[in-house]
Amino acid sequence: MTDLRIALYQPDIPGNTGTILRLAACLGLKVDLIEPAGFVLSDKNLKRAGMDYLASVALVRHVNFQAFDDWRRSENRRIVLASTNAALPYTEACYRPNDILLFGRESAGVPDSVHDGADQRVLIEMVDGQRSINVAMSAAMIVGEAIRQVRLPSP
């Protein structure tokens, strides 16, 4: 199992968070939830999407971004931010086994300070004129690439 983690920045759609928590449970990844979220964790739509997988996910709640950032620095973990404003295609990025893959709020992404403070920012390239991909879909794509890389034998 890898030590990669998924972090969600102030998520506001419970069904998306439930879907990501299910993904994390199935892949054996821990999840960091950066509060405040736009819903309570007992939300029925979160439970519907996460189903019984929620019972086996390792979820850590951080009271705000500063608390999350202090903790991850103490663990010497990088933030790899998924952003529609990034320049680096996610398939061309290099992922480390203890990276935290950070995904933004559905309504607004992340603030500039979080964007600029990330160690690496990655983009899923889209065709011209499209705005963004669903956050849970984005997580599946980027987590998949990161896992593929960190499981490769060292060169």
Ligand SMILES: C[S@@+](CC[C@H](N)C(=O)[O-])C[C@H]1O[C@@H](n2cnc3c(N)ncnc32)[C@H](O)[C@@H]1O
């Ligand atoms: C619905 S999007 C946020 C849209 C928001 N209006 C913005 O511009 O950031 C939610 C999150 O999904 C991820 N995401 C969506 N599309 C993406 C893309 N094409 N490349 C990288 N990340 C993406 C990002 O983490 C983003 O913050």
